[in-house]
Amino acid sequence: MLQSSLPNIKANLSATDSPENTPTYQFGFLDSFAKKEIRRSLLKAVAIPGYQVPYSSREMPIARGFGTGGLQITLSILGTDDVLKVIDQGSDESVNAVNIRNFIAKTCPGVSLTKHTPEATIVQTRHRIPEFDLKLGQILVLQVPYPDPLVIVEASEAKRKQMHGEGDYARLWVKLYEDMVKFSEITISHRYPTRINGHYVIDPSPIPRFDVPKLHQSPGLHLFGAGREKKIYAVPPFTDAQPLCFEDIPFRVEDFNDRDGKRRPCHRCGSTTSFLDEFLDDQGNCLYQCSDSDYCNTMLMQLQGDNHAANS
Amino acid sequence: MQPILEVQEMSQIYGAGCPACFTSTGAQFNTNICPHCGTVVAMQRVSFDLYPGEILGIMGESGSGKSTLVKCLYFDQIPKSGQAIFWDKDKPQDLFQLNPAQQRWLRNHRFGMVYQNPHSGLNFRVSAGGNIAERLLMSDILNYGVIRDRARTLLSRTEVLPERMDELPSNFSGGMQQRVQIARALATDPPLLFLDEVTTGLDLSVQAKILDLILEIQQQLRVAMIVVTHDLGVIRLLTSRTLVMKYGQVVEIGLTDRVLEDPQHAYTQQLVSSAL
Numbered sequence: 403m404l405q406s407s408l409p410n411i412k413a414n415l416s417a418t419d420s421p422e423n424t425p426t427y428q429f430g431f432l433d434s435f436a437k438k439e440i441r442r443s444l445l446k447a448v449a450i451p452g453y454q455v456p457y458s459s460r461e462m463p464i465a466r467g468f469g470t471g472g473l474q475i476t477l478s479i480l481g482t483d484d485v486l487k488v489i490d491q492g493s494d495e496s497v498n499a500v501n502i503r504n505f506i507a508k509t510c511p512g513v514s515l516t517k518h519t520p521e522a523t524i525v526q527t528r529h530r531i532p533e534f535d536l537k538l539g540q541i542l543v544l545q546v547p548y549p550d551p552l553v554i555v556e557a558s559e560a561k562r563k564q565m566h567g568e569g570d571y572a573r574l575w576v577k578l579y580e581d582m583v584k585f586s587e588i589t590i591s592h593r594y595p596t597r598i599n600g601h602y603v604i605d606p607s608p609i610p611r612f613d614v615p616k617l618h619q620s621p622g623l624h625l626f627g628a629g630r631e632k633k634i635y636a637v638p639p640f641t642d643a644q645p646l647c648f649e650d651i652p653f654r655v656e657d658f659n660d661r662d663g664k665r666r667p668c669h670r671c672g673s674t675t676s677f678l679d680e681f682l683d684d685q686g687n688c689l690y691q692c693s694d695s696d697y698c699n700t701m702l703m704q705l706q707g708d709n710h711a712a713n714s
Numbered sequence: 715m716q717p718i719l720e721v722q723e724m725s726q727i728y729g730a731g732c733p734a735c736f737t738s739t740g741a742q743f744n745t746n747i748c749p750h751c752g753t754v755v756a757m758q759r760v761s762f763d764l765y766p767g768e769i770l771g772i773m774g775e776s777g778s779g780k781s782t783l784v785k786c787l788y789f790d791q792i793p794k795s796g797q798a799i800f801w802d803k804d805k806p807q808d809l810f811q812l813n814p815a816q817q818r819w820l821r822n823h824r825f826g827m828v829y830q831n832p833h834s835g836l837n838f839r840v841s842a843g844g845n846i847a848e849r850l851l852m853s854d855i856l857n858y859g860v861i862r863d864r865a866r867t868l869l870s871r872t873e874v875l876p877e878r879m880d881e882l883p884s885n886f887s888g889g890m891q892q893r894v895q896i897a898r899a900l901a902t903d904p905p906l907l908f909l910d911e912v913t914t915g916l917d918l919s920v921q922a923k924i925l926d927l928i929l930e931i932q933q934q935l936r937v938a939m940i941v942v943t944h945d946l947g948v949i950r951l952l953t954s955r956t957l958v959m960k961y962g963q964v965v966e967i968g969l970t971d972r973v974l975e976d977p978q979h980a981y982t983q984q985l986v987s988s989a990l
Contacts, residue, residue, distance in 0.1 A: 570852075575851040576837075579843075579847045579858070580844050648856055648857060650858050
């Protein structure tokens with residue numbers, strides 16, 4: 403019985419392997435019911451800014467924790483008239499960004515891809531908000547590893563939900579208090595708890611502190627997807643986003659100042675307003691360069707254009 | 715005089731419960747386990763009034779429902795039935811009809827609790843100052859300087875060295891932990907304080923200091939308190955009125971002097987004579 407069925411399986415396999423029989427994916431990879439559910443969750447998330455909407459995160463061809471939450475949102479809202487940009491830590495060329503871009507190119511034929519932020523209608527990102535300010539109509543999709551900021555102070559999800567519902571965030575502030583006592587400085591470098599529209603506190607995904615003020619009253623729509631934790635939340639356009647802090651201690655972002663208190667420029671494009679990455683060159687010198695590669699390239703081109711104009 | 719807290723017919727059971735529970739348990743049956751359904755009747759139709767600035771003692775052996783009583787009033791537990799009205803500046807609040815957010819607000823702004831075990835009342839992962847800060851942050855004081863000053867003042871009032879405010883409570887002795895707990899409970903100037911066996915397990919000299927502190931706070935701040943204890947010495951020293959509980963029932967209530975000198979109920983007589 404078993405023996406006789408084996409050749410059949412083999413025959414079926416070889417049949418589907420041939421190019422003319424390869425099943426084509428539905429546009430956007432996900433089936434339409436999955437997309438519909440995610441869109442419904444997104445509507446709820448936008449309607450209740452900062453609230454974590456549970457959804458049934460689908461299996462994706464990449465492992466959970468590698469951006470499946472963001473990817474599912476992007477695939478659900480993507481249409482053929484969209485222009486998509488995918489970045490990872492500000493760069494268009496890192497592994498996560500390239501793979502997700504290739505996957506979307508394969509499963510969403512007709513969607514245009516770009517590396518230039520102002521041209522994009524949808525930007526999927528990991529760990530950064532682009533330097534170019536979002537415009538009205540642009541959507542930023544963020545990949546989130548840990549959606550709940552309360553997880554550091556409360557282990558039970560049932561209790562966390564109640565705390566969110568009642569706006570009970572005193573224990574997060576106690577964490578800030580302890581930081582001030584021990585280090586005279588709040589030590590949260592990324593995933594800084596941020597209060598949305600005066601009620602829910604969100605984990606804005608591992609963006610640096612530098613990017614947190616960009617959420618406040620931004621004209622763009624920010625969608626957050628946590629694939630492993632099965633949660634979606636949103637910061638709609640023109641919504642208040644206040645990082646938690648004490649009344650008498652203002653929120654501080656990374657300043658990139660050198661020892662003399664002077665702001666370091668990007669060694670490539672010379673920008674003094676962007677978020678910088680620190681790395682060592684072959685000679686062991688410490689270099690600072692824009693983390694947003696598209697922004698850095700644009701600034702460099704402008705600089706060269708200006709130089710060219712000055713020389714001619 | 716307007717009472718600050720009116721408790722009426724408050725009951726708490728652990729288990730399914732049956733119609734015969736209340737008629738077959740209590741002091742005269744010498745049990746709090748219902749013989750029909752096996753339900754534990756922890757507290758049976760307890761009623762009393764508490765007046766502003768007064769210290770009410772609750773006395774009784776272990777398992778008599780003393781702690782259940784204060785835990786219900788502090789919203790640690792939800793009682794099965796009954797009513798409790800808290801007069802918040804002449805505004806009556808029906809405690810068990812409030813929604814959880816309102817209950818939490820009252821608990822943070824108007825009540826204070828000191829548990830027998832400091833581990834129940836303090837967060838041992840944050841500093842002593844942080845524990846007081848938590849109470850202040852819960853009542854929406856978000857100014858770091860103000861919080862530091864207030865924590866320092868409270869700790870010096872409860873005789874914890876302010877220099878040690880940034881240490882973890884686990885570095886402290888039992889008596890000091892208890893004093894940090896009292897400082898934490900007092901952080902928001904609550905008009906009502908619950909003290910659950912605060913001196914049990916501390917050595918005598920430390921007990922005396924804590925009791926002195928409680929009396930001092932009561933005299934200075936006119937805080938109303940409910941003191942739960944099985945120690946007659948504590949009852950005699952602190953309280954003006956006493957409520958004696960046995961198997962979930964109140965068997966006697968009266969002025970402390972009267973209860974201790976002229977006990978009416980057989981159980982109270984036994985309790986008083988065995989201690990003296």
